[in-house]
Amino acid sequence: MAASVSASTLLAPAPLPATPPAEKLPLAAVALGLLALLVAATAADPARARLSMYVALFLLSIGTLTWAALKFGRPPAGVRHDHLWQRASTSRGAIAWALGVALTGFYVVLYWFPAYLENLIRTLDPLSQLLRGKPADQWFLYGTFYTLAVLLMGGRALWKYRHSRYQLIRTGSVMFFQLGFSFLLPGLLLLLQKPEFYFSYFWPLKYDYLFPGTVSYLLRDGQALGVFMVFWGAVMSFLATPVLTYFFGKRWYCSWVCGCGGLAETAGDPYRHLADKSRAAWRWEVRLIYPILGFIILVTVLLWVAASGAVPAVQPLAEGLSKTYGFVIGSVFSGVIGVGFYPIMGARVWCRFGCPMAAYLGLLQKHFSRFRITTNGGQCISCGNCSNVCEMGIDVKQYAQRGEPIIRAACVGCGLCSTACPRGVLNLENGPRTGRYQASALIHSDSLRILS
Incomplete structure (x- = not known):
């Protein structure tokens, strides 16, 4: 006599495997x-x-x-999504909320109550003296923790995605730029008594780099290095960014260089599946990120108008807007929310909803770039792996099923959708702009042949 099995038993999720002793x-x-x-x-x-x-x-x-x-090194290589929505740490459970509260609290203390971190800051004095020639401060503490997180979790990503050459190179790139350009080089400049400058950040993300006060400070002594820093910031913002985005999409910066993206791709990797894929989330994305870009453009223009002396009455307004932007966007959004909410809303909250650089790059990518992700609908098995790993809230599966190329302003070109696909349906390409929004004739013919 066959044993009866209830429907609830059949639908019950598999139990979480025990952590191996090793x-x-x-x-x-x-x-x-x-x-x-x-x-x-x-x-x-x-x-x-x-x-x-x-x-x-x-x-x-x-x-x-x-x-x-x-x-990740002992099992066979490959992207696995086992038990992501069962673990309390990766499914908005108690552990995730506790971590989110801890991260948010750390950022609040870091920005507004650094005295509580004084013990930690002083422990890094020897390292700061060696690297920068001055005692540590709250930002050196933060930079040390930030860089360590990128390097350690970058090491995790190298093991996890060791089967993908693209992911290995991309992860190595963000680790290199964070360590070299965002930690060591600025410290070395201070050691040499030069202005602290981050060559991997540009306006409008590093918004004050093109403010009149910063430009005047860099040019004050007439040194060649200061002139080069101003030149570098202007060229990278207005010339190199459009050119590089035309050829490679926004991935050249958001997924290969940017420190914000570097932290999201490494420390935030366990939470990439938490990105909201709903249309309502996309609407909020549009409502927030482009006005923020417009806001910083307005602030920059007003500051230059005020600095010119042509309209003296603009000075108080420009300074007030600048301070507001620095507090609301530069501190609360990019720091407290942008990183503190990793375990609850995914790792690209800032990049998706608030980063003015991402908005700038996204407009260029959507309307002025050769970059796209091509899809082959005839090969798609609708497993959903691609949508699950998209940290920018793009429902990649919907495009893959229809065989449509993915050309979205939000896409950062991380390539995880292609890496996670078991059928090779998705490919990152820098193709000609002609026919950019249509599936290729080859893909279309393959789909017809398979369906027939």
């Missing part, structure tokens, strides 16, 4: 590293705090990299 030891090292970091933040004795900080950084580094090697 992975528990490096995870324990990570936990001890976080505990040591807490000791460093609260220790009254400076020597003890510094020792705890170094122990914390060592344990976090060795634990994360060892765990990544065991987690």
Whole structure:
């Protein structure tokens, strides 16, 4: 007599697999590293705090990299989505909310109450003196943590996507630019008593780089380096960005160079499936990101008008708008919300809804670029892997099923949709602009042949 099986039993999700014993030891090292970091933040004795900080950084580094090697290096290579919506850490569960609150709280303290981080800041004085020739401050602490997160989680991504040459090179690129151009080079400039400058950030993302005050500061001593910095910022914003976007789409910056994108692609990788794919989310994206771009353009123009002295009454308005933008967009949106909400809304909240550079690049990509993702609808099996990994909220599967090329202003060209596809349906291309919005004749004929 056959045993009866209830419908609820059939529909019940598979239980979460137990963590292999080999992975528990490096995870324990990570936990001890976080505990040591807490000791460093609260220790009254400076020597003890510094020792705890170094122990914390060592344990976090060795634990994360060892765990990544065991987690992703031992099984066969490939993108897996197992149990993402069952784990409390990746399905907006209690762990995700706790992490979100902790990240948000850290950013609030960092921006507005740095005195509470004084113990941690002082532990990095020797490193800051070595690299920058001056004591550490809250931003050096943040830069150290930020860079470490990109490097460690970048190591995780290298193991996870080791089967994809594109992902390996792209991950290596964001790690290189974060470490070299966003951490070491600005510190070296300070050590040489030069202006601190980030060559991998441009206006309108680094909005103050083309403000009159910053330009005047860089040009003040008439040094060649300051002149080059102003020249570099202007050329990269208004000449190189359109040219590079024409040939490669916005991926050349958003997925290969930008530090915001670098953190999202590495530390934010476990949360990419949380990006809202609804049409309502897309409407909010349009309502927010383009007005923010318009806002910073307006602020920049008004500041230059005020600096020219042509309309003196503009000065208070321009300064007020500048401070408002810096607080609401530069601090609250890009920092507190942009990173603090990773575990709840996905890793590209800032890039998708708030970044003026992403809006600028997106307009160029949609209307002035050769970049596209081509699809072959005849080969699509509607597994949904592509949509699941899209951190920009694009329902890639809908395009793939119809065999339509994907040309969206939001797409950052990370290529994970192509990497995750088991059938090779999606391909990142820099093709001719002719027929850019139509599927190729080859794809169309293949679809007809398969359907017939």
